[in-house]
Amino acid sequence: MPKPRKRLGGAAGPDNKGPAGKHTKTKNPAGALAAMGNSSPEKTSASKNCGKNLSSYWLMKSEPESRLEKGVDVKFSIEDLKAEPKQTACWDGVRNYQFTNGLCSGQCLHTSLGVSAKARNFLRAMKLEQEAFFYHSNCKEPGIAGLVKVDVQFVRMMKRYITLAELKTHYQAHKTTGGPLKDMALFTRQRLSVQTLTPEEFYFILSLEEKEPS
DNA sequence: GCCAACGTTGGC
């Protein structure tokens, strides 16, 4: 899963130079992405939406518990995000797409190799002001912990933790009733670490905050 | 720790 990286003086990045050693360290991934989108003629549903984006809600997974991956702890919970200066972290890579360590997303995306088209397109389509759920994965109780804006800036905690189990209950019910979560990517595309939500999905999930856990 | 799902790689 994409993992936000602390935004500290650029030098921080643990090694890992991308293949041809790119130096363009954009501290604004979305900007880099947009630029890249411009130069690319390729049409994908995500990039098509780029200008007047309709799909403007996201779910981003991150791991809240310590786990070493090649010697690097991948832990980054919403509390960690909150504790960052400006409560903001830089997007630094998409984990299951092999460029993961320390690459800033600008580099990541310039290196078209190996980054899944899906992830690339999603990242490209993300806009700074868009909202995303911050999802805790690979942990004891997976679920949605908070709201962020896309560069990744903390917005607020969820009023209560919305667990995967609860979401799944609704998903299953909605499959038969045709409710808003019936196609939710968390369940239908389970390995996608950055995924889009329809407004219907987004607001339905937000509305769960006000209710008792089911 | 297990393992299903599914993405990627590489031989052919």
Added chain:
DNA sequence: GCCAACGTTGGC
């Protein structure tokens, strides 16, 4: 360009 082997994700 097919597809088997392999690697990763991530819930359980």
